[in-house]
Amino acid sequence: MKCVICKNGETHHGHVTVTVEREQLIVIIKDVPAEVCSNCGEYYLSEPIAKTVLTQGEEAVKKGIEVEIRRFAA
Known part of the structure; x- marks a missing residue:
């Protein structure tokens, strides 16, 4: 698909690191x-x-975790 942000690139399947922030919590999921x-x-x-x-x-x-780094698990 055509990227809706830059309008120039095409997306392809890949893997990314996602950061979820909520209040004082940061979870990084690798x-x-x-689609990138x-x-x-x-x-x-x-x-x-x-x-x-x-x-x-x-x-x-x-769990009351403040910072956590984990791998994605489907």
Whole structure:
């Protein structure tokens, strides 16, 4: 698909690092499957992947974690 941010690049399947911030919490999730723009690097998550990322962030909030780095787990 054509990137909606830069309007020049095409997206391709890849993996990205996503940072989720909420209040005093920071969760960094590595190796998240995404469509990545070949020009600007903007990434797009599918709905199921985005839900999983948000769920993992919520789990960290419930545990009272301040900073966490984890690998994506589907």
